[in-house]
Amino acid sequence: MKIALIREKYTDFGGAERYVASLAENLALRGHEIEIFASTWKTRSEEGPSEALAFRPVLRRVPVVKGPSFLQILSFAFSVRKMLQGGRYDIIHSFERTLYQDIYRAGDGCHREWLIQRRKIDPPGKGLLHRINPLHRTLLWIEKQIFSEEGCRAVVANSRRGKKEIMTHYGVPDNKISVIYSPVERNRFSCGRKLESREKLLSQLGLKPESALLLFVGSGFQRKGLAAALRALALLPSPAHLIAVGKDRLAPYRRLAESLGVENSVSFTGPISDVAPYYQGADLFIFPTIYEPFSNVCIEAMAAGLPVVTSRINGASEMIIEGENGHVIEDPLDPAEIAAKIRAGLEISGSRIADANRSILEQLTWKHHLDQVLDLYEAVRDEKGADRRRITP
Known part of the structure; x- marks a missing residue:
């Protein structure tokens, strides 16, 4: 399959970025063609030849408008959508809150739920500021687009609790959300x-x-x-x-x-x-x-x-x-x-x-994780193919 992965800041070391790097490499080792869309990236191989990567992904730089964080988020979302609409990918898998994807991995959870939980530690009155803060308003707006009926074909939650939050806040049907736990090395x-x-x-x-x-x-x-x-x-x-x-x-x-x-x-x-x-x-x-x-x-x-x-x-x-x-x-x-x-x-x-x-x-090995991800990819690819056949006269 030809697969596009979306991660705003890409690096092959550290946290969520390491997950995307490992996923890309594991998918490539199984024979898939991988392209990563990011606004910035840094790999170990750029720091010197001693740690050369076994896998060198095709990296597509997404232009982002400099300015306040909410403006950068919006510009990344619109820019990557424009870039992807012109391509032919079997799967578009996003790890960011963006506006054009087949599969969205809710690795950062549900922003609406986070705003509820943070009231426990915020000083009085901070909740009102969050409601008018352009950053939170932007994230909630994009999140709502993603979880709408047309926002994506499938959602990946990394816990049962995360799946329940998305269903509760946005009414996403149960069968549209797959729980796939993160792997560990x-x-x-x-x-x-x-x-x-x-x-x-x-x-x-x-x-x-x-x-x-x-x-x-x-x-x-x-x-x-x-x-x-x-x-x-x-x-x-x-x-x-x-x-x-x-x-x-x-x-x-x-x-x-x-x-x-x-x-x-x-x-x-x-x-x-x-x-x-x-x-x-x-x-x-x-x-x-x-x-x-x-x-x-x-x-x-x-x-x-x-x-x-x-x-x-x-x-x-x-x-x-x-x-x-x-x-x-x-x-x-x-x-x-x-x-x-x-x-x-x-x-x-x-x-x-x-x-x-x-x-x-x-159950948290990379092999088991990749099997689950690829099962989902194949189901989504087949669904896209069926839709195209219905549209084509």
Whole structure:
């Protein structure tokens, strides 16, 4: 098949972009012709020949008007539509809120639901500002177009919760939305030398062996619950140490840690390109987010054999077997509940976690994921072909 993938900022390392890069490469390895539409892109191969890519995609640069974020989003959506309307693709698969696609992957969730959930942490009156903010109005307008009857042929949600949100807010029929969980590169995060990795991390942080190492990974600390994690840390018996990996303004969280008296029990690393050593050395992964369609960091932690404590509203909580490979937080703003779930998580044995994760991780391989994606592609391609035959006299 000739397949167009849409991602505004394309890179083959890091987060959602790495997913698109891996999908493109895996599709190419199965013999499909791939073109990626993006406004900017950067690949490892551009940084030097030592990490040359096994797959070099055809990259189509989409022009974007410079200016406020809402204007950039609109210009990307209209520009990529114009470019794609002139081409002949078996499948157009978008990972952005755009205006022309066969399949839309709702990897960022449902913006309408996010605005509802963020009221829990926003100051009074902020909700009114959101309703008139041109960025939110733009995202809601495009989202409404996508989920309309003519917006796309199929929607991919990365969790059952995400599917339910789309159906609730936009009335999209059940049979139009496929739940396809994100895959995880299991070998990249698994570790057969846990003790050695832990000792190395303790030494790096200057901590004693009896310290319980809690790991938080995620940029955008407000939504992902770092403040709640710090408040929970203050309720834990020492020695417990929280490692916060990710990009955001650190000053507010340093001040919060100081006010809670845990400034010496938390390490802020900033963004890190390779988080695997932290997964392999930590004792528990904590992620009390207030909204997350499906957090890849949780399944990366699972692949490393860590107990995971995360919020019910995180789609990745659907991978948690309560008390077997982690615990689910019902109220991500309740430090007492989070602290209790952390204590319980630290008591789960590694063998118990491995047993619980075995069948789950087998369903999160790239092979299984790609089989599901290609089944959907073939169904959509056949539907498009049938429509063309009906139109052609």
